[in-house]
Amino acid sequence: MNELFGQRNHTPLYVEVRDTVLGRISTGAWKPGEMLPSESAIGQELGVSQGTVRKALDDLAAQNVVVRRQGKGTFVAEHTAERALFHFFHIETNANTRALPTNSQVYSCRRRKADKTEIDALKLDRDARIVEIKRVREMAGEPAISETVIVPAALFADIDKRTLNDVPNELYQLYEQKYGITVHRAVERVRAVGASDIDAKLLGKKPGTPLLEIERIAETVDGRPVELRVSRCLTEGRHYVSTIV
Amino acid sequence: MNELFGQRNHTPLYVEVRDTVLGRISTGAWKPGEMLPSESAIGQELGVSQGTVRKALDDLAAQNVVVRRQGKGTFVAEHTAERALFHFFHIETNANTRALPTNSQVYSCRRRKADKTEIDALKLDRDARIVEIKRVREMAGEPAISETVIVPAALFADIDKRTLNDVPNELYQLYEQKYGITVHRAVERVRAVGASDIDAKLLGKKPGTPLLEIERIAETVDGRPVELRVSRCLTEGRHYVSTIV
DNA sequence: GAGTGGTCTAGACCACAGA
DNA sequence: CTGTGGTCTAGACCACTCT
Numbered sequence: 001m002n003e004l005f006g007q008r009n010h011t012p013l014y015v016e017v018r019d020t021v022l023g024r025i026s027t028g029a030w031k032p033g034e035m036l037p038s039e040s041a042i043g044q045e046l047g048v049s050q051g052t053v054r055k056a057l058d059d060l061a062a063q064n065v066v067v068r069r070q071g072k073g074t075f076v077a078e079h080t081a082e083r084a085l086f087h088f089f090h091i092e093t094n095a096n097t098r099a100l101p102t103n104s105q106v107y108s109c110r111r112r113k114a115d116k117t118e119i120d121a122l123k124l125d126r127d128a129r130i131v132e133i134k135r136v137r138e139m140a141g142e143p144a145i146s147e148t149v150i151v152p153a154a155l156f157a158d159i160d161k162r163t164l165n166d167v168p169n170e171l172y173q174l175y176e177q178k179y180g181i182t183v184h185r186a187v188e189r190v191r192a193v194g195a196s197d198i199d200a201k202l203l204g205k206k207p208g209t210p211l212l213e214i215e216r217i218a219e220t221v222d223g224r225p226v227e228l229r230v231s232r233c234l235t236e237g238r239h240y241v242s243t244i245v
Numbered sequence: 246m247n248e249l250f251g252q253r254n255h256t257p258l259y260v261e262v263r264d265t266v267l268g269r270i271s272t273g274a275w276k277p278g279e280m281l282p283s284e285s286a287i288g289q290e291l292g293v294s295q296g297t298v299r300k301a302l303d304d305l306a307a308q309n310v311v312v313r314r315q316g317k318g319t320f321v322a323e324h325t326a327e328r329a330l331f332h333f334f335h336i337e338t339n340a341n342t343r344a345l346p347t348n349s350q351v352y353s354c355r356r357r358k359a360d361k362t363e364i365d366a367l368k369l370d371r372d373a374r375i376v377e378i379k380r381v382r383e384m385a386g387e388p389a390i391s392e393t394v395i396v397p398a399a400l401f402a403d404i405d406k407r408t409l410n411d412v413p414n415e416l417y418q419l420y421e422q423k424y425g426i427t428v429h430r431a432v433e434r435v436r437a438v439g440a441s442d443i444d445a446k447l448l449g450k451k452p453g454t455p456l457l458e459i460e461r462i463a464e465t466v467d468g469r470p471v472e473l474r475v476s477r478c479l480t481e482g483r484h485y486v487s488t489i490v
Numbered sequence: 491g492a493g494t495g496g497t498c499t500a501g502a503c504c505a506c507a508g509a
Numbered sequence: 510c511t512g513t514g515g516t517c518t519a520g521a522c523c524a525c526t527c528t
Contacts, residue, residue, distance in 0.1 A: 010524090012497060038513060049499050054514085062307070063490060070514045071506035088489055186489045191480040192437040192455035210437035210455035215484075235436040239460075242487040244333055244431045245308060255505090257516060283494060294518050299495085315495045316525030 013048050017056035020046065025065060025076055026222040032078035032182055036066065039074075065184065065221055079182065084172045088186060090241050091139075091233065099238055101137040101145065108134040109161040111153055118150050121217050121228045129153040133164060136202050137231075139238070146199045146211075150228040155179060172218075175226070184221040190214050190240060199232050212240060258293050262301035265291065270310060270321055271467040277323035277427055281311065284319075310429065310466055324427065329417045333431060335486050336384075336478065344483055346382040346390065353379040354406040356398055363395050366462050366473045374398040378409060381447050382476075384483070391444045391456075395473040400424060417463075420471070429466040435459050435485060444477050457485060 021042070024030045036042070043053045057074055060066045068074045085100060093099045114122070114130045130150050137145040149171065156179055167174045175181040191213045200207040211232040218227040266287070269275045281287070288298045302319055305311045313319045330345060338344045359367070359375045375395050382390040394416065401424055412419045420426040436458045445452040456477040463472040
C-alpha cells in the first residue's frame, strides 16, 4: 500500500500503475512516439517499487500500447506506415507475401446524419453527424477494394477530399497526426457477398462477383469506437489472414 | 548460472526453463489436463529460483500452453468442447452472438496419396499418405458449411467414418484424446468464392452463390502442422470475426 | 491449516544505446 | 561513462482452494 492509491482495496498495485499510465496516454499527456519516464522515475513518483512499474509496463507492452527498447527507454506506440500496414492490413497474396495497397482514389467525402447502424457501431448520440468517405484502393495496379469509411464528424473537424488525397493510403497516420486519435484495436467481421452494380463498376467486374466484405470497427486505446469501415475486396489471387493462438 | 543449463551462454534462464517445460508437454511427459509440479518444485529440480520459473510459466500461460489457477496449480491446457468452439470457431451471427455448429454429417472418409498443396501445407514427404474427410456442418438447423479436412495418415492410424460420426463436431477433442495430438495454433486464410456445383448441392443453394472459404492450417504446440481444413460457409446472417489488438 | 499461485519489495548484476 | 531496460534472486505477505 502507498500514499497515492489510498486505502484498502483489492486492486493490485500494478493495475493501478498501469491504469494511471494508460490514462496519461489516452488523455494525450504522453503522446505517441514520446519516451516515458524511466521505470524507477515512475516508481518514485507513484510511490511503488521499480519492479511493480515494470510489471505494469510489461502489460502495456503486451497490448501494444507502449514499445520497450533496451538501453533506450519505453515509448508510447505510434502509427508508422509500417505498423498501420502490417498490423491492420490483413490481406496477402496467395504466395503468402504481404499484399500492399498501392494507390487510393477518394471519389466522395460528405457529411450527413448518422444512420442507425452507424450510431450503434460508433456509440453516437441520436442526432450525431458523421463523415462518409468512399474510395477505391488498388493492389498490384488493379482496383481491388471498394471501401466506405465512416468517422464521427465531431472528432474530424476539417477532413475533406483534398486532405485525404494528399495522404492517400494510411488513414491511421492521418488520424493520429492531424486529429490526435490513435487507433489501437479493431474488430473485423468478414462475409462473402455478391458485388453490387456500383461495386462491380468500381472494380471492373460483373455484378454478383463474389467479394470479401470486411466490416471493421476501430477503437482508441481507451475503448472509444472511432471508425466504421466497410471494405469489399476482390480475392482472386489474394486472401485475408488471421492467426489463432 | 546453474548446474543444469551449463556454461556461458546468452540465453536467459527463464527461456531455458520455458523450453524445458514446453518440451515435456510436447513429448507428452506432461499431458493435457494434468497439473504441473509447483513453481518451487520446478525451480528446485532445475536449480533456478521460483521467480524465474514463474516468468517461464507466465510466458506459457500467455500462449495458452498452460492454464494457471490460483490456489490450485498450473495445468497443461486441454481441448474442452468450450475451448475448441470459442477459441477456434470464429463464426458468429450478425447479432454478434456466437453461432454454434449443431450437427455434422461425414459423407466421405478416404485415404490417398497427398497432392502437392497438401505436401506443402502439412510439410509431408513426397509419397506421404493422408486421410481426407468431407462433411457438412449445420448451423441453426440448416446446412451451412461444406468442409474438407486433411490429416496425415501416419498420425491418425485408425480414423474412419464411424469414429468421426460418433464424435460429431469437435474434431480437436478427438485428436487429443484418441491420437495424443493437441492443436495449439492455427492460421486461417479467407477468401470469397462462388459455390461449385457440389457445394451448391450440399448447401441447398445455387451454384455461384458467394461463399466464405476458410483455409486453415493447424499446428501442435511444437509447430508441426497436423491438419489442413477448407471450409466453405454460407454467410447469410452470419460472419467470421477477427480481432486485431 | 497446508499448499498453490499472485503481488510486492529491494538489491545485484547484465546488455545495450548513446554521448 | 551513464542511463535505460532485462534478468535473477530471496524473502515476505496475500488470496484462493481444498481437506
